Amino acid sequence: FDTHEHPLRSAGRIDAPAARMLLATACDTVQEQVHALAGPNPPQCPGAPPGGVDVAMSGCTLLLVLMIDGSMFVANVGDSRCVLGSAAPGDSATVTAQALSSDHVPSLPNERARIEALGGVVKRGEAARSAEAGPWRVYCSKEPGPGLAMSRSIGDCSAHAVGVSHKPDIREHAISRDDRVLLLCTDGVWDMLSNLEAVRIVAAVLRGCTTDPAGACAKLCGVARRAWERREARIDDVTCVLILLPHHRAETLRAQAAARTAVAAGASSEPQGDLSTTADIRPASIPVPHFPPAP
Numbered sequence: 524f525d526t527h528e529h530p531l532r533s534a535g536r537i538d539a540p541a542a543r544m545l546l547a548t549a550c551d552t553v554q555e556q557v558h559a560l561a562g563p564n565p566p567q568c569p570g571a572p573p574g575g576v577d578v579a580m581s582g583c584t585l586l587l588v589l590m591i592d593g594s595m596f597v598a599n600v601g602d603s604r605c606v607l608g609s610a611a612p613g614d615s616a617t618v619t620a621q622a623l624s625s626d627h628v629p630s631l632p633n634e635r636a637r638i639e640a641l642g643g644v645v646k647r648g649e650a651a652r653s654a655e656a657g658p659w660r661v662y663c664s665k666e667p668g669p670g671l672a673m674s675r676s677i678g679d680c681s682a683h684a685v686g687v688s689h690k691p692d693i694r695e696h697a698i699s700r701d702d703r704v705l706l707l708c709t710d711g712v713w714d715m716l717s718n719l720e721a722v723r724i725v726a727a728v729l730r731g732c733t734t735d736p737a738g739a740c741a742k743l744c745g746v747a748r749r750a751w752e753r754r755e756a757r758i759d760d761v762t763c764v765l766i767l768l769p770h771h772r773a774e775t776l777r778a779q780a781a782a783r784t785a786v787a788a789g790a791s792s793e794p795q796g797d798l799s800t801t802a803d804i805r806p807a808s809i810p811v812p813h814f815p816p817a818p
Contacts, residue, residue, distance in 0.1 A: 543693045546587050546598035554689040557678045582678030586707045593698050598691040599624035601673045604713050608704040608722035618726050620718035627675035630659040634674035638686030702768050711761035715750035736765040
């Protein structure tokens, strides 16, 4: 939407409470639409089966990001995570990572208290490859399911009946000139990589002021997937969305203009490497890349 005419703007400034309300309302709307899929007259969705979608035991996480007037609002439902990658102030050679969302898992005291107050049971299941205790999960007191490993989600009607919620946590972050990228990834990435490891992998692809978010996402997901293959008999959902923030894009455009000028002047430049032939970057040996300095 055009924020110059949107009611979120008041006297030329963003109204933070209204922005939070907008994101919370969006989560409510998505949950209502998903629940409608299980109703007697489900809406027609591209690719959906003729009889509708069974959302009693099916669901998903949700991350929403609203960036406006130099501020970033992050709404989170579930255990996907939003991580900000930045250059350290005054030192673009140092990469930093900051989580802008918290994972919603049943073991958190406040989450567990809500679930148990509404009749749910929180306990640990068995790990996939052994009899060891696995993650904390949500169960009905008188039924074997659903065994959901999140305390908040979209869909999952059976789990919502015993305390799982679709209500988001919302954080605000003031975007600085050192902020470069935003990663929105499912837990299949975060179960295998730390926040800093993920940002370093992305920065390694983007170094040299390149704009290849698709290549950076593919690299990150590939590293996470190979880690799953080495450690587990299964592979969890591995999904990544990468957003290049304004200062990274501005520096990239300036570098591209400089490169065109150099080519026009007959100067030579080093060839770019092919991402498809780049050696595997394992978490234990991730190089320390850098983000380009802010303009």
